Each structure stands twice: as structure tokens, then as C-alpha cells.
Amino acid sequence: MIHHKKRPLPLEEIAPPNICTYERVIHRQEMQHSTPAPDMPSNVDKHPEAEEKPEEQMLETEEDTDDDDDEREPMFDNTDYDHVRFDPIWYGDYPEDEIPFEIAEYLGENLEYARYLQMVGSSRTIFHMCGRPDVVRMIDDPAYVIEDEIVAIPIGCFPVSFLLSRYQEEGIFPWEHVPGLESGAVRKCSVPASVTGTGTTQDLKTLYPFSRQVSSGETIKVVRVQDNQNFSKFEKAVMAHFPDGLLQRKGTLFRGLSLLALERSLAFFLPVISSTNSDNEFGPGIYTTEALYIAKRYAGKTGAIMVFSAPDERRLKCWEPTGDEWRRLTAKWIGLPLSDIDLPPIYQTADFIKGAMSADQAKAQRQNRFLNLDDTKQIAFVSSRGCESLRRELKAIIFIEWSK
Template sequence: MPSKGFARVSLYNIQLHDAAVGVPNGVHPASFLLARYASEDKLPLPVLQKYFDGRAPTLTTAFVIPAFDIPPLVSDKPTNHQSRDLYPLNRTRDFPRHILCLRVKSKKKLEKTRDMVQEKLRGVFDFEKDDLWFRGMNVKALMLSMSFFVPVISTSNSDEFGPGIYASNDFDEGAKYAHPQGALMIFKNPDFRDLSVWETGKDEWNNLTATWLNIYKKEVKISDSHIDADVIKGPLSSDQHEARKRGRYPTQSEITQITCVSYDSCGALANSLVAIVYFHP
């Protein structure tokens, strides 16, 4: 028992309840939880200071966004949204500030989904006459594209014109990569006037696709136009798998595809983005 003075004792009524809390990667769990409870006034600051030896950290706020889901702002009615509101991590300056967005429920058949999209966007686009280009993907790939709009290099893909950002002039061709759960980017009138656009002839197309599809042909020779091209434009093949299997040139379809193969052309395509359609089951 002390003979002189008094011992100061502080009592705190701390009540914490069981809860599952996600801790960000690279953060010490105890420090994260203590700082969080202090910011919510569930933990007295002196207790926090005691843990940190008298040096309590500055309380910060972390925002967790559904990065790989359909953005919450998107509805089943065509609505313009700021791209930064849709994707706060968007750092590609070439995208327009506002983007038209639409969420639609996928039908079992892609054709019915297409008809519904065209009906909802009637008056916004003329799908028969407008210069529209379509690129479909899953929502994770879309989020990554909105952050950095460049092609992802893969050794296992079957891109006919090599690495690049692809889009086709056919709604169904683009949408099949997004259906039944994904996103379809719609581009209108991409401005390639100051860029080198290589429109492949039949022999050039044969040699280019055979090279990138790894179809051995002894007489293959790539055109010099490939070296300086910013955009490659040509038909989409209709029987890629069969051509590879039999070691022959693919057959050209009626669908046209463009491939942006330079930073300038990727930027020009990004600038022409006018709408994103989200499919959900």
C-alpha cells in the first residue's frame, strides 16, 4: 500500500461484438482493428495511444468499391454517368468524361438479348447505319481496361491480327464475349484520320492470320504495311479452328474487325467510347 499520494485509475466501458472484418493485404490486423474501432468511437483514444506507445496513428478512411462487379450507379434505363463515378480507379485520360450505361437481363438466346438492347437504345443509336464497333468482355476485364486501355499480351490467345485492342462491327460477335454475364463496350466513329490504317488485301490477310494463328505455310510473307500500322482492319475468319486443324488459310466472314496496335490508336478508340451495356443473369 502506498504511503503517499494517490494512484489514478481510469476505467473504460468497452463493448465489442463478434463480427467478420476484412483486413486489407499488407496491413497488421491488430493495428487495423484498433484504429478502426477508435474511428468509430468504440475504443477510447488513450487505449489506442497505449498500444502504440503514446503515438497513435492518424486515423484514415479506406473505401472499398465493388471493382469487379457492375457499378451500383448502372440501372436498367440508359443513363449517362461520369466515368470516374463508375470506376474511381480510372486513370485513362482518353475515355470521355460521360458514358451512357445500361444494365440488361440476359435472355437464354443472344438474339433476344440483342433485340432488347437495341430497343432500349433506340433513338440513341441507329444500329444499322451508325459507324459502331463492339468489344465484349467480363466485368473484371472491363474494370482493368478502364484503368489502362492497352492489350493484355497472352501466349494462349487466338487473335488473328496479333496483340491489340479488338472490336468488330457486329453486335453479336462482340456480345458473345460478354453474354450472359459481362459487359459490351460500344464505340462510335473512332477518329483514325491522323493514323496509319492498314486495310488488308486477301493475300495480306491470309499471310497475317496464318502467322498469328501458327498455321505453317511455306510461302508466308508479311506485308511491310504491318510495321507502320496503327490500326489493322480486315475480315474476321469464320472457321479458325478448322483452319488450324487442317493447316490451311482461314475463310473470311462478312464481319469486319479492327485491331488497334499502337498507343495512339488505342487512345483514339477509347475516346470514341459512347456506351457500356452490362449483362446479368
């Protein structure tokens, strides 16, 4: 699929009137607080009609929730938009007979990776579906460096939060368009020069002079691997650098992140907490998974994958939420309107939480219902002791390199 700037569309064409767009939220805030807001095109509908709520699986709340206070991402179905103006995407299914090669590569030859993904396809279409016509116009405008591209949205996150966080850290998206972030300089991060396509063991302090070591002379294995949309080929290339079987060992944990987040994590191994972290299902914490595929999707095309051995659980308190506990916990942290959330006392004292990733944050948010559990497990380290224990088990860093 060729990336190109399309004709900028009027806002009323990009965002249907029943979608609560970012610009409309800004306008309501301006009216309520009488503070300056970003310039808005004059043709934006100032009084959009309320979106009709689906009938199935509605959450029962004691009080009505005001739409103005609802910061969750608006969504509409894959069949609700014009496929002439917006390229079709895979959203649990594909609306046409044949899936394009660029999308099929992410899903796997026999759709074996589809279970790890919420959406695959044009980033322009995904922003449109999520009610962000401002980003669509940036993609269409040659003045901006952000372009339409084929992206894969993994399970366990909100699509727009996932994409904007990545674009912001890569320095291709203005900070002022990411709600909750202050404007500031964007520093481009790169793979340390000493890291090559051959796996080597190096001194962490040499790699990152501002990192904090857990022991004197701490060393880790590092390698640079070329990105490949075909995960089977990527995995094969990565495995070749670890003949000791570390990546296939039971209990090995992976964490995919950007190069900027990696550098900050090595300086202070704690979660980076901000108002945009809406994809943390168990609350603030450092999230890991035993699925290399998931870590790769979170790392993107130019990020890194941290590789850990599992900490000794005998010294830590583990909480594995039951089905009902999991639903209440995730409802709280992704912002679903639910009153009287009550969790067991172990939530307060747990060092790490072990449980399922969510399968459908985007759909659940749209339908105003509880999340569905996926079979993929994740481990979130949610205490200082838990994070410290995980940091001591860092064994390797896989740097991902991408070239057009």
C-alpha cells in the same frame, strides 16, 4: 437440357489415342526438361500415335514441324465421337434430324446467326473434341464447380482458349489448368451498384475509381440488361435503351469482354498480352466489330459490351490486307506452320487493321491449312495512337446480367 454431373470416364475413353491431349503434352515436356509436371493418371498413353494429316489443303513448309512444338488445339470431326457418352453439338451442321431448342436458340429461327458461330452445344463435348480430357473429368467430378452447359463458340477464336479464358476470369476454373498462366488469386468482378435497368449517364470515375479518364469529368451512358440466349430478344431489349440510334449508327463499334477485362481496360486501355491469346488473328490489339451479335458472344452471359464511335481515320494509318496478305497474317498469329512470311511495310506502321474475321479456326487448325474468310469485318487497333483514339470515342457500356 438439364445440367448434371455425368459418370467420370477413364481417360482412354475420353481421348482417342490419336489426339494429342494436354496431359500428353505435359508428359513430353517433363521427359524433355526433367522438371516436375502436374500429376497424371497412370493409364494415359505415353506414346500416342501420330495423328494422320488430312490430304486436302495442306500448307507447304520448308521444314518438317515437330509435333512436340505444336501448341495448336487438337480437333476431330463431329462424327468421330460416341454420341451416347457425349451430347451431339452443332458444328456447321447437326448430326441428328432435329436440333434441340437450347442449341437452335443460338442459331436463330432461320439459322440467321449460324454464320457468326463455329460450334454450339455441350461444353463437355467441345472440350472432348479439342483433346482436353482433363477438363471433361472436372466437369464430371462433383468436387469442381465447373459444369456442362450449352455454349456458343463465335468465329475468330480457338474454342478451348475462348472457354478457358472466360471460366478463369469468372473464377470457376483453376488457373494451373490454363497453359501459360501463373497461379494466383481470382477476384470476382461485379456490375457497379449504380448501374440499373434504366439507362443513365454517369461519371466514369464514380463507376470505376481506378479508371483513367480521357477528359476531366468524363461521363458515359451505362445500362444493365438481362441476358437472353435468343439474340433477337436481347437486341430488342438493348435497343430500347438507346432511342438516339447510337447502336444502329454507321461506324459504331462494339467490343465484348468480361467484367475483369473491362475494369483493366478502363485503368489502362491497351491489349492484355499473354501466351493464351491465341484468338487474336491480326496479332496483339484491341478488337472491335460492327456486329453487335459478335460482341455479345464474346461478352458471354455476365460480361459487358463497350460501345464506341469510329475514330477519325484521317489521323490514323489504316491497313486493309488483301486476300493473300490476310491469309499470311492470320497464319502467323494463330500458329500455323508457315515459313518465309512476308508482309508489306504498312504492317509496321498501321494504327489499325481492318479485315475479315476467320470463319473456321478450329477446322483449319485440324486440317493444317489456311483460314477461310468470313463476311463479318473486324477492326483491330494495333498501335498506341490507335488505341488512344478509340478510347476517346467510348460512348456507352452495356452490362449483361444473368440469372439461373
